[in-house]
Amino acid sequence: MPLLPTPAPAPECPPRRIVSLVPSQTELLWALGLEREVVGITKFCVRPEAWFRQKTRVGGTKTVYLERIQALKPDLILANREENVREQVEALADRYPVWVSDVSDLPSALKMIIQVGNLTHRSREAQILVNRIEKAFADFGPKPNWRARRAAYFIWRKPWMVAGGDTFIHAMLAAAGFENVFAEARRYPEVLLSDLPACAPEVLLLSSEPYPFDPKHFTEFREVCPQAQILLVDGEMFSWYGSRLLEAPAYFRQLRASIE
Numbered sequence: 001m002p003l004l005p006t007p008a009p010a011p012e013c014p015p016r017r018i019v020s021l022v023p024s025q026t027e028l029l030w031a032l033g034l035e036r037e038v039v040g041i042t043k044f045c046v047r048p049e050a051w052f053r054q055k056t057r058v059g060g061t062k063t064v065y066l067e068r069i070q071a072l073k074p075d076l077i078l079a080n081r082e083e084n085v086r087e088q089v090e091a092l093a094d095r096y097p098v099w100v101s102d103v104s105d106l107p108s109a110l111k112m113i114i115q116v117g118n119l120t121h122r123s124r125e126a127q128i129l130v131n132r133i134e135k136a137f138a139d140f141g142p143k144p145n146w147r148a149r150r151a152a153y154f155i156w157r158k159p160w161m162v163a164g165g166d167t168f169i170h171a172m173l174a175a176a177g178f179e180n181v182f183a184e185a186r187r188y189p190e191v192l193l194s195d196l197p198a199c200a201p202e203v204l205l206l207s208s209e210p211y212p213f214d215p216k217h218f219t220e221f222r223e224v225c226p227q228a229q230i231l232l233v234d235g236e237m238f239s240w241y242g243s244r245l246l247e248a249p250a251y252f253r254q255l256r257a258s259i260e
Helices: 023-031 049-054 065-070 086-093 106-117 125-139 168-177 193-199 213-223 235-239 247-259
Strands: 018-020 039-042 076-080 098-101 148-154 178-180 203-207 227-234
Touching: 018 023, 023 039, 023 076, 023 106, 039 049, 039 065, 065 086, 076 086, 076 106, 076 213, 086 098, 098 106, 106 125, 106 168, 125 247, 148 168, 148 193, 168 178, 168 235, 168 247, 193 213, 203 213, 203 235, 213 227, 235 247
Parallel strands: 018 039, 018 076, 076 098, 148 178, 148 203, 203 227
Antiparallel strands: none
C-alpha cells in the first residue's frame, strides 16, 4: 500500500488541504492550530463542535465516500489502522498522500502526535502537547492508597463486547489503575453475561461509545454480578488517543474517587 512511511517525515511544503478519517486525530489537528488546513472530517468527528458543524463530512470511519474526498482535493489524508477499512485506505492512497497511524498504548499515542506534528509542520506545537500529556500522567501516577480493581470494560450490547488486552483501551485501563479481567482476549471479543461471574470483576465499566450505555442497562448486569459496582464511563477518555489525553488523568482521578 503506497502509504507515507513511519516515522513520518516533514514534507517540504506544509499540507494545505487535510482530510481526517479519525475522530481523535481530528481533535488533535485542532489542538495543533490547523483550522484553515483541515477541509474534511468524518461524521463521527464531533470535536471540536465548530468543525463538526462547518467542515465537509466525508462519510464515517468505516464508510468513506471517495467522491466527496475527491472534490476536496486533499494533499494529506490521516487514517488509522484499526478505525478505518484497509480497502478504502488503499483506494485513497492510490491517488493522495495517506498516512496511517497505529496506536496501541500511551507511548505509541505520543509518537503519533509527534509524527502528525512533523507531517503538518507543527512539530513545536506537537512536542509541547506531548510534554504536557507526559506531565499530566506522571503527576497522576500510581498512588499507594489505591488497590487496582478487577474490571470489565464493555463497548457494545447485543452482542456483548468488551475490550481485550491488545487494545488502547486496555492500556488506558492499566494507566487508570484497573486490572482488565479480559486481558488474555484479543481485540474486542463477544462475551456472555453468564460468563462474567467466573471472571470475578469488581467493577463493570460501561462506555459511552461506540454503544451509548445507559443506567437502564444496569439491571442486566446486576442479575449476574450483584457484587460488582457498575459505572458509566466517558469512552473518549479511554479510547481517544490524541489531545484528549490531556484530560484523561484528571478524569481517571475522579473515576477512582467514585469507586467504593
